[in-house]
Amino acid sequence: MSAAPAGPATGTRPTGSRVRVLSVAGTDPTGGAGIHADLKSFAAHGAYGMAVVTALVAQNTHGVRAVHVPDVGFLRAQLDAVSDDVTVDAVKIGMVGTRAVADEVAAWLSRATPPVVVLDPVMVASSGDRLLDADAEDAVRRLVALADLVTPNLPELGVLLGEPVATAWPDAVDQARRLAHRSGVTVLLKGGHLAGDASPDAVVDAGTLTELDAPRVRTTSTHGTGCSLSAAVAALRPRRPDWVTAVREAKEWLTGAISAGEALAVGSGRGPVDHLHHAPTLGARAFSSEAWERAAGLRAACDDLPFVRGLADGTLPVDDFEAYLHQDALYLAQYSRVLARASQVAPGPAAQVFFAQGAARCLDIEARLHEERLAGGGRSGPVGPATTAYVDHLLAVAATGSYAEVVAAVLPCYVLYADLGARILARAGHLGAHPYGDWVATYGDPAFAAAADQASALADAAAHEAGAATRARMLAAYAASCAHEVAFFDQVRARPLAPVG
């Protein structure tokens, strides 16, 4: 702030192991905006977060229902409780609500002189509800003068200048320049309210302009984006050389957080962003058990297939079984390549060896089972459509997905077969009389179960390292493979294959 002319780049460096950042803002009990968003933003950027409440807001993803502003004496008590005890490396100021609050915060800034002050001049919520009294706009202008960075959206910029709201980006940039020039602060102009395919922002100070382009995400999850961005910038600035560097990094993170917002399934209005989309989640359920449970419907559908029932009780016509084995041999030849890909991109030697051995085993032991069965039959014929679809899915993940996604995509083939094999074996008791005993013995073998467990453990380890977005892609790849497994079993009866040659 202006009382610390050296500024954050040359001022006192944070001395703690984490940057200590304070949010002075209103609340959002649904967790998407205000101090709730700020604290998540701080955590997402490795900062130690603190919060002083200016106003209690009864709001959700649809809008604001009520605002309660506690008396400013209590606000002062909160602010002093923090600064009397804790070194504050950066402050982010959000909703102030009233003139009295704005003035109280201004007085505290002058007393406490925190080295980095980011002001988000909150006036209207994304729902359109007012969050600032009309007579408080002057007080917010006074706060601007005490800030290092101010982060208006287009309407707020218009109010700060006392001018009509800009509708075109060049006009808004021009306004930002004038605000920076007039007040001496750096302006982060936010383009979220523009129409079009882009959501650009710009960092403007008296002498320079840096535009930061970003694609506009097609989503309704934009509640609290302004809060989240300004908090991220406040958390980063003490550790970054300048505003542009901090803002660029924060904006890249925010675009990812916006993209991951809908998957949170929070509220039915304008939902929040996923602040921790990039981060591993401590305490998350093991990936393999979550994916397995989510596939319960597909597993039940699999058990119900005439093919699988017939395979289990031995009533399946031999012809059908052989048609399946033929398709399976074609499948395994490609599945082996996908396992080899998992080995190629594996993060360490244990996974590399496991998947390399799996790739060899597919071609070796399992294919031998098929050849013995089919020997003399000389079964040939085209690749079935379900085989093609399954293989295409796996090869696409192998070609474009990360290691984590490849492991997720190959996992159903292990775990569904191990489960099916073990259950059929348990039901049959002994396999002497079972017409497909060799198949059941292969997949019911405890060694196969052990391989499935090991594949699951590797997928869990990959998921543990991954952020929420990668984990979501892993779940999708796994679910798609399960659906392909069902269609694969079903293709023999559903769509008679080419006649035995």
Ligand SMILES: Nc1ncnc2c1ncn2[C@@H]1O[C@H](COP(=O)(O)OP(=O)(O)OP(=O)(O)O)[C@@H](O)[C@H]1O
């Ligand atoms: N749909 C979107 N896709 C990508 N980025 C977006 C989108 N909507 C907003 N942003 C970005 O989010 C940040 C906040 O922008 P915006 O102009 O919406 O601020 P705001 O109105 O203060 O936000 P809030 O919704 O919290 O009131 C900016 O970096 C903006 O570019």
Ligand SMILES: Cc1ncc(CO)c(N)n1
């Ligand atoms: C408390 C609070 N601050 C800011 C915003 C702006 O999104 C909001 N909706 N609620």
